[in-house]
Amino acid sequence: MLRFLGLRLARALLTMVLVVTFAFVVLRLSGDPALLIMSADAPPEAIAAFRQAWGLNDPIWQQYIRYFAAIFRGDLGQSMRDGRPAIELVAERIPATLALTLPALAMKLGIGIPAGIHAALHRNSFADRAVMLLAVAGFTVPSFVLGLLLVLVFAVQLGWLPSGGQESWRHAVLPVLTLGIGGAAVLARFTRSAMLEVLGQPYMRTALAKGVPWARAVRRHALPNAAIPTVTIVGFMVGSLLAGAVVVESVFSWPGVGRLLVVAVANRDLAVVQCILLLVAATMVSANLAVDLLYGVLDPRLRSAPREATA
Amino acid sequence: MSDIPLGAMPAPAVSAPPARRQARLPALVVLALGWLVLMLLVAFAADLLSPFPYTALDLRNRLSPPVGMGGVWLHPLGTDELGRDVLSRLITSIRMSLLIAFGATAISAVLGVTLGFLAAHFRGLVEHAVLALVDFQASMPFLILALAVLAFFGNALPLFICLLGLNGWERYARIARGLAVSAGSQGYAAAVKGLGASPWRVYGRHVLPNIASTLIVSMTLAFPEIILLESGLSFLGLGVQPPMTSLGNMVGYGREYLTRAPWILLAPSSVIVMTTLSVSLVGDWLRDRLDPTLR
Numbered sequence: 001m002l003r004f005l006g007l008r009l010a011r012a013l014l015t016m017v018l019v020v021t022f023a024f025v026v027l028r029l030s031g032d033p034a035l036l037i038m039s040a041d042a043p044p045e046a047i048a049a050f051r052q053a054w055g056l057n058d059p060i061w062q063q064y065i066r067y068f069a070a071i072f073r074g075d076l077g078q079s080m081r082d083g084r085p086a087i088e089l090v091a092e093r094i095p096a097t098l099a100l101t102l103p104a105l106a107m108k109l110g111i112g113i114p115a116g117i118h119a120a121l122h123r124n125s126f127a128d129r130a131v132m133l134l135a136v137a138g139f140t141v142p143s144f145v146l147g148l149l150l151v152l153v154f155a156v157q158l159g160w161l162p163s164g165g166q167e168s169w170r171h172a173v174l175p176v177l178t179l180g181i182g183g184a185a186v187l188a189r190f191t192r193s194a195m196l197e198v199l200g201q202p203y204m205r206t207a208l209a210k211g212v213p214w215a216r217a218v219r220r221h222a223l224p225n226a227a228i229p230t231v232t233i234v235g236f237m238v239g240s241l242l243a244g245a246v247v248v249e250s251v252f253s254w255p256g257v258g259r260l261l262v263v264a265v266a267n268r269d270l271a272v273v274q275c276i277l278l279l280v281a282a283t284m285v286s287a288n289l290a291v292d293l294l295y296g297v298l299d300p301r302l303r304s305a306p307r308e309a310t311a
Numbered sequence: 312m313s314d315i316p317l318g319a320m321p322a323p324a325v326s327a328p329p330a331r332r333q334a335r336l337p338a339l340v341v342l343a344l345g346w347l348v349l350m351l352l353v354a355f356a357a358d359l360l361s362p363f364p365y366t367a368l369d370l371r372n373r374l375s376p377p378v379g380m381g382g383v384w385l386h387p388l389g390t391d392e393l394g395r396d397v398l399s400r401l402i403t404s405i406r407m408s409l410l411i412a413f414g415a416t417a418i419s420a421v422l423g424v425t426l427g428f429l430a431a432h433f434r435g436l437v438e439h440a441v442l443a444l445v446d447f448q449a450s451m452p453f454l455i456l457a458l459a460v461l462a463f464f465g466n467a468l469p470l471f472i473c474l475l476g477l478n479g480w481e482r483y484a485r486i487a488r489g490l491a492v493s494a495g496s497q498g499y500a501a502a503v504k505g506l507g508a509s510p511w512r513v514y515g516r517h518v519l520p521n522i523a524s525t526l527i528v529s530m531t532l533a534f535p536e537i538i539l540l541e542s543g544l545s546f547l548g549l550g551v552q553p554p555m556t557s558l559g560n561m562v563g564y565g566r567e568y569l570t571r572a573p574w575i576l577l578a579p580s581s582v583i584v585m586t587t588l589s590v591s592l593v594g595d596w597l598r599d600r601l602d603p604t605l606r
Contacts, residue, residue: 140587
């Protein structure tokens with residue numbers, strides 16, 4: 001068990017190191033930040049001073065080490081536009097994003113998983129076909145199209161709900177719906193196929209043959225086994241709580257992390273972009289770690305198996 | 312994922328009786344295929360089909376509604392704020408979006424299969440490095456990575472296509488590695504190797520054709536994802552840059568006119584949805600037919 005934990009932790013750390021390296025390499029490859037941020041006709045002294053101030057004249061490996069050290073201290077640089085620490089800018093947007101993604105996550109879980117289970121248990125029934133059709137639709141309609149359609153119907157035509165902004169809970173309804181519907185569809189599809197796979201396993205037949213009632217067989221044998229693949233995708237959803245609303249926040253002018261990211265990318269405010277990148281990676285890696293640990297709880301076989309078993 | 316049994320490949324009819332394998336295509340799949348053929352035709356013949364150049368202005372007919380909503384046949388799908396013909400823009404956008412999606416899918420398949428084969432051939436350190444990259448890629452939401460790269464490098468069409476080509480390579484890598492490893496232990500690969508074939512020949516001429524059906528199925532499953540990604544980024548104004556236009560661009564532009572001229576946005580939106588839906592349907596059907604091991 002300790003070895004299992006150690007391996008997972010090492011893997012999580014390795015991913016984080018890769019992300020930080022990725023950010024550094026991309027940052028350095030992208031050209032001279034001094035020229036990016038200052039206009040081309042800035043006086044050479046100003047550019048030199050800027051380079052000095054940001055340590056751009058040092059050897060690359062020193063910059064790399066300094067970069068790591070700074071991130072380790074929690075110093076993610078200042079927004080190159082308004083000079084405030086990037087982490088501060090990002091942190092004040094987090095509650096707004098969570099106000100959308102947490103209810104949406106609840107909606108995905110609350111609708112997607114029961115719908116998927118029901119569809120699998122009643123395979124080829126009307127409900128199954130309806131769920132699958134909705135699931136394919138939910139998967140193929142991009143969130144910005146869904147969001148805009150909801151705006152068109154509920155804000156423009158019916159006038160029930162506001163189309164954008166963040167003044168009251170009513171403003172959150174449409175974005176949460178947009179996020180929730182798509183996610184629920186994906187989850188339903190996934191849960192269904194996980195359940196179908198498990199229901200066809202020999203141990204289900206064995207359980208039924210020895211006289212276990214159907215409901216109990218489903219509850220005790222099918223659900224826990226189907227939970228393993230489902231947990232993976234739920235983990236991914238939990239991991240994208242911060243980053244999963246980029247497009248939807250833009251559609252509804254919701255001032256969250258995703259909106260900040262889009263604006264920062266458009267302005268090439270690299271410190272803010274990098275801060276969000278690292279934050280998202282950290283959330284994602286933590287969620288994956290939690291999923292890996294959950295695997296260990298759900299399926300004792302995986303505790304000693306080689307890592308590829310779950311990959 | 313890594314230990315996919317290969318038994319299903321050479322003997323396709325696992326349990327279904329032979330008669331059922333010649334069943335007619337489901338109607339939905341026929342419709343989907345028809346739509347895709349139409350899209351391909353439109354993409355290839357874009358210049359012949361568009362009634363106007365996609366940037367041509369018609370200032371006397373600005374925000375003209377489509378036929379059926381009070382519009383004129385001159386502009387069957389209406390015009391936008393600048394009087395540009397929506398149909399012509401739609402046709403050009405379809406070509407652009409399909410070009411990007413095909414380019415990116417091809418790049419990610421080639422990249423993934425190459426890395427997967429390398430991992431399977433060399434094992435050891437190379438394999439670990441590839442798997443670490445796969446883990447990294449699989450654990451990050453691709454949209455965020457793409458946005459970061461766009462922020463750092465700025466945007467140009469070739470770069471954008473290559474960037475989207477990085478989406479999903481890890482799935483091909485996993486599949487290719489897993490299948491190549493198990494092919495290595497099968498007779499045919501060992502036999503060719505024994506006859507003195509180079510690794511290029513073994514992988515290119517013998518392993519690749521044997522795993523091609525699995526790869527093609529995963530390509531069809533990944534294709535809609537690329538379309539959604541491209542249109543999402545273009546919608547945010549960070550993908551295809553004006554004056555070029557793609558389906559996502561059109562939706563992003565039409566959003567400003569949601570109340571006054573919803574047709575600007577509805578036309579490209581429905582093309583996106585129909586196309587991704589069709590590819591998904593065909594992909595699901597192909598998967599069920601060709602390769603039951605994928606889910």
